[in-house]
Amino acid sequence: YDFIQAAVLCHPSFVTVDDIKAVKVPISVLGAEIDQQFPPEVVKQFEEVLSAKPEIKSHVKIFPKVVHGWTLRYNDEDEAAVKAAEE
Secondary structure, three states: OOOOOOOEEEEEOOOOHHHOOOOOOOOEEEOOOOOOOOOOHHHHHHHHHHHOOOOOOEEEEEEEEEEOOOOOOOOOOOHHHHHHHHH
């Protein structure tokens, strides 16, 4: 939609490769290494699609040792989880 100027997807769900093919604004896709809902393989597919669109700024990263929901629902005693959420 024209009113969206940039997007960030943290531990995405219900997003398809076709959705990413339609992206027209800068986007960041932040995934989890341990994610059954949205495995790293899918995040890597997104990265491939976005890499083929050099006119669109994009950033894709898979955070190691964290699970789906790592930005909001993490164990604050797990150093790796806290570090990832803070980043």
